[in-house]
Amino acid sequence: MSVPAIEGWFTSGDAPALVGSRCTTCATVHFPRTDGFCRNPRCAGEEFAETTLARRGTVWSYTDAQYQPPPPYIPAGDDYIPFALAAVELPEGIVVLGQVAEGYGVDDLHVGAEVELVVERLYTDETGERTIWRWKPVAELGEEADA
Amino acid sequence: MSDVVVAGVGMHPWGKWGRNFVSYGVHAAREALADAGVNWADVDLVVGGETVRNGYAGYVAGATFAQALGWNGARVATSYAACATGAQALDTARARILAGMSELALVVGADTTPKGFLAPNAGERWDDPDWLRFRLLGMTNPAYFALYARRRMDLYGATAEDFAAVKVKNSRHGLANPNARYRKEVSPADVLGSAVVCDPLHLLDICATSDGAAAVLLCSADYARRHGLADPVRVRAVSTVTPTFPNTVIDMPLLATDAGTPGPRTFKESIGDAAYEEAGIGPDDVDVAEVYDLSTALELDWMEDLGLCGRGEAEALLRAGETTLGGRIPVNPSGGLACFGEAVPAQALAQVCELTWQLRGRAQGRQVEGARVGITANQGLFGHGSSVILSL
Ligand SMILES: [Zn+2]
Numbered sequence: 001m002s003v004p005a006i007e008g009w010f011t012s013g014d015a016p017a018l019v020g021s022r023c024t025t026c027a028t029v030h031f032p033r034t035d036g037f038c039r040n041p042r043c044a045g046e047e048f049a050e051t052t053l054a055r056r057g058t059v060w061s062y063t064d065a066q067y068q069p070p071p072p073y074i075p076a077g078d079d080y081i082p083f084a085l086a087a088v089e090l091p092e093g094i095v096v097l098g099q100v101a102e103g104y105g106v107d108d109l110h111v112g113a114e115v116e117l118v119v120e121r122l123y124t125d126e127t128g129e130r131t132i133w134r135w136k137p138v139a140e141l142g143e144e145a146d147a
Numbered sequence: 148m149s150d151v152v153v154a155g156v157g158m159h160p161w162g163k164w165g166r167n168f169v170s171y172g173v174h175a176a177r178e179a180l181a182d183a184g185v186n187w188a189d190v191d192l193v194v195g196g197e198t199v200r201n202g203y204a205g206y207v208a209g210a211t212f213a214q215a216l217g218w219n220g221a222r223v224a225t226s227y228a229a230c231a232t233g234a235q236a237l238d239t240a241r242a243r244i245l246a247g248m249s250e251l252a253l254v255v256g257a258d259t260t261p262k263g264f265l266a267p268n269a270g271e272r273w274d275d276p277d278w279l280r281f282r283l284l285g286m287t288n289p290a291y292f293a294l295y296a297r298r299r300m301d302l303y304g305a306t307a308e309d310f311a312a313v314k315v316k317n318s319r320h321g322l323a324n325p326n327a328r329y330r331k332e333v334s335p336a337d338v339l340g341s342a343v344v345c346d347p348l349h350l351l352d353i354c355a356t357s358d359g360a361a362a363v364l365l366c367s368a369d370y371a372r373r374h375g376l377a378d379p380v381r382v383r384a385v386s387t388v389t390p391t392f393p394n395t396v397i398d399m400p401l402l403a404t405d406a407g408t409p410g411p412r413t414f415k416e417s418i419g420d421a422a423y424e425e426a427g428i429g430p431d432d433v434d435v436a437e438v439y440d441l442s443t444a445l446e447l448d449w450m451e452d453l454g455l456c457g458r459g460e461a462e463a464l465l466r467a468g469e470t471t472l473g474g475r476i477p478v479n480p481s482g483g484l485a486c487f488g489e490a491v492p493a494q495a496l497a498q499v500c501e502l503t504w505q506l507r508g509r510a511q512g513r514q515v516e517g518a519r520v521g522i523t524a525n526q527g528l529f530g531h532g533s534s535v536i537l538s539l
């Protein structure tokens with residue numbers, strides 16, 4: 001069984017998406033979700049509605065982790081496999097960090113590249129597979145024919 | 148507003164010495180007192196930069212240093228703002244002097260730092276963003292620095308060779324600095340040949356962690372006159388502004404920015420702007436800068452954030468040799484964090500120590516000739532950033 005590594009931050013299925021909270025007073029969108037206070041300094045709102053964020057965005061920047069990060073990071077397997085990371089600008093005007101989908105690295109990315117949200121296994125623990133959102137490069141028109 | 152005066156500065160050499168942070172702090176404090184030629188007994192305020200070491204000594208740093216120096220009845224305060232700690236501690240001391248509530252204030256920051264990646268404390272803390280960034284994404288500190296570095300490459304054509312050139316320059320600057328931990332010339336091949344930690348940053352692009360301490364003794368202009376401090380270095384501005392919503396540049400340890408339309412300037416730009424406004428000067432008046440080179444590429448970002456050049460122009464300045472000693476605007480003549488490493492509560496104060504030596508013309512072997520105005524910049528976590536302007 002696969003379970004999200006964190007509860008309520010993203011949906012799964014064919015068209016997974018990040019789940020943010022929209023302030024019911026001023027409509028500011030927050031991610032990660034908040035049950036606290038609105039970040040807009042001109043708003044005293046404390047009530048939020050769930051809202052899913054756009055599934056596609058453009059890369060603000062990217063890197064990778066060539067050394068295994070320290071705990072509480074949990075490696076995916078016994079042998080550490082470096083992974084890429086991307087900060088992605090969504091149409092909501094929010095930049096969201098995420099790992100890059102399995103099989104893709106920094107060579108597949110550039111600032112401004114289009115990426116799409118996918119959900120993949122992050123690690124496995126005693127309860128089974130734990131999943132996380134990831135950014136997957138979207139092949140640009142003509143690119144696949146070249147490959 | 149009358150300026151506050153730097154009466155004395157001092158440091159403990161940085162490195163890995165294996166002693167308690169209190170001993171480093173006291174060493175730096177005594178150097179600052181000796182530099183000013185004043186007695187500890189005359190100090191009426193102690194502000195300690197807090198360390199994150201567990202136990203009372205770290206959490207009550209002001210009182211810890213006051214006790215170690217010998218109780219003298221001074222008032223006490225403690226400040227914590229991660230890497231901006233020292234500047235906030237300085238601001239507290241300065242404010243009390245400007246209010247006429249203190250005359251002679253000692254600001255001390257000291258720390259010991261563990262080896263390797265900085266990481267959150269143990270335990271399961273699902274509501275702590277610093278913990279979540281490791282658990283959910285494996286985002287280390289260098290990963291954030293690397294995002295900025297890669298963006299410079301894709302937007303402005305920066306190269307790995309440019310980043311290496313920052314390290315080469317800073318290593319040369321630090322050669323003669325008696326307080327620097329690393330005093331060894333580094334070549335571009337050394338940097339480019341070191342392991343990549345987070346693409347495009349190599350091991351030698353990223354600053355190490357150190358033990359270290361720095362202390363700054365501030366006094367009122369009146370005290371300086373009475374004690375014959377001729378042509379003293381003055382504190383012209385201390386900026387500790389927070390971001391303005393929406394904060395649209397991703398910052399450690401956050402997983403996302405605020406949603407919304409960016410304002411006219413970024414948080415880091417506003418830190419410098421506030422300092423310039425308070426000092427009544429502009430970037431063109433600055434002769435020397437000490438900025439936070441947690442990574443080589445970050446030094447280039449700071450040059451632009453402080454208005455020392457236009458956006459995307461830092462590489463051109465670097466390549467032309469304008470940021471090295473003898474250039475138009477030398478950056479990190481101390482050697483920067485590249486030569487010192489991080490000792491969190493001490494480093495913003497160490498920047499002030501360096502500028503003081505520079506403005507006095509006493510930075511032997513690394514002197515920026517004729518320096519009259521200097522600026523510092525650094526950034527802590529969660530909206531803590533600071534910039535200090537000193538001038539003759
Ligand atoms: Zn609101």
